[in-house]
Amino acid sequence: MSRRWRIETALSALLRERSIATLDELITILVMGKEPGLSSQVVEALLNNETYFFRDRTPFDTLARHALPALAAKRASKKRLRIWSAGCSTGQEAYSLAMMFADEADKWRGWTVDILGTDVSSCVIDRARAGVYSQFEVQRGLAITQTVRWFEEGGDGWRIIEPLRRNVRFQVHNLLDLPPQPAGGFDIILCRNVLLYLCSEKKAQAFDRLSSAMAEDGWLMLGAGETVIGQTKKLVSDTKVRGLYRLDHRKNDDRRMAAQA
Numbered sequence: 001m002s003r004r005w006r007i008e009t010a011l012s013a014l015l016r017e018r019s020i021a022t023l024d025e026l027i028t029i030l031v032m033g034k035e036p037g038l039s040s041q042v043v044e045a046l047l048n049n050e051t052y053f054f055r056d057r058t059p060f061d062t063l064a065r066h067a068l069p070a071l072a073a074k075r076a077s078k079k080r081l082r083i084w085s086a087g088c089s090t091g092q093e094a095y096s097l098a099m100m101f102a103d104e105a106d107k108w109r110g111w112t113v114d115i116l117g118t119d120v121s122s123c124v125i126d127r128a129r130a131g132v133y134s135q136f137e138v139q140r141g142l143a144i145t146q147t148v149r150w151f152e153e154g155g156d157g158w159r160i161i162e163p164l165r166r167n168v169r170f171q172v173h174n175l176l177d178l179p180p181q182p183a184g185g186f187d188i189i190l191c192r193n194v195l196l197y198l199c200s201e202k203k204a205q206a207f208d209r210l211s212s213a214m215a216e217d218g219w220l221m222l223g224a225g226e227t228v229i230g231q232t233k234k235l236v237s238d239t240k241v242r243g244l245y246r247l248d249h250r251k252n253d254d255r256r257m258a259a260q261a
Contacts, residue, residue: 051089053141054096066241067219071187079111084186086175087194088117091128095160098167118173128170131160175206179213187215193223207232220245
């Protein structure tokens with residue numbers, strides 16, 4: 001009953017807008033396929049797009065102290081990093097990553113850092129691409145010095161400056177679909193507070209997609225309340241860094257040896 005109440009609450013504005021009296025009537029319309037565009041509106045309304053710049057700060061410190069220095073050494077010859085922010089919502093996480101690299105411009109000079117943000121919602125991806133945020137959204141997670149450095153004020157809000165905005169690309173993508181390019185090549189994948197909303201079967205499928213998109217020595221970062229334990233056999237916790245996950249090469253090696261026997 002509580003779950004139905006939450007769904008009705010999330011869809012209340014849409015029901016009023018479309019003059020649909022009840023949730024049951026909405027379900028009937030969807031099943032009958034009378035309004036093809038309605039299903040996407042329902043998905044948009046049900047999504048939790050909660051996010052803000054440098055959300056929970058600790059994960060970004062973890063990347064800065066552990067994953068990025070290790071990758072800087074491993075990728076020194078090619079000078080290229082690929083990072084995927086999965087379930088990026090309106091883009092704050094992806095832009096926060098871009099700020100991290102820009103704040104250490106000398107260290108990353110000459111590097112190509114490709115930051116991709118994806119989300120199943122086309123509305124939030126449009127907002128992410130525009131890079132325009134309200135005063136409240138900018139103040140939430142950012143210091144005044146960062147606001148001054150990375151934003152320009154306009155009539156419609158605060159916009160990420162173009163030099164930073166061009167370092168991040170966004171696309172609509174469902175986490176359960178085949179991974180975006182480059183398949184098997186992302187050095188870091190952030191998928192925080194996304195899998196919480198999936199059932200066990202879909203969660204296992206999502207982990208399959210995420211693991212197939214990782215570089216062999218890459219990292220996956222999940223939300224504080226998420227884990228791979230009991231969810232997938234393809235990933236294991238990083239033994240040195242809490243909150244980061246790696247491909248389980250022991251099982252991959254076992255499968256390769258079995259295939260060669």
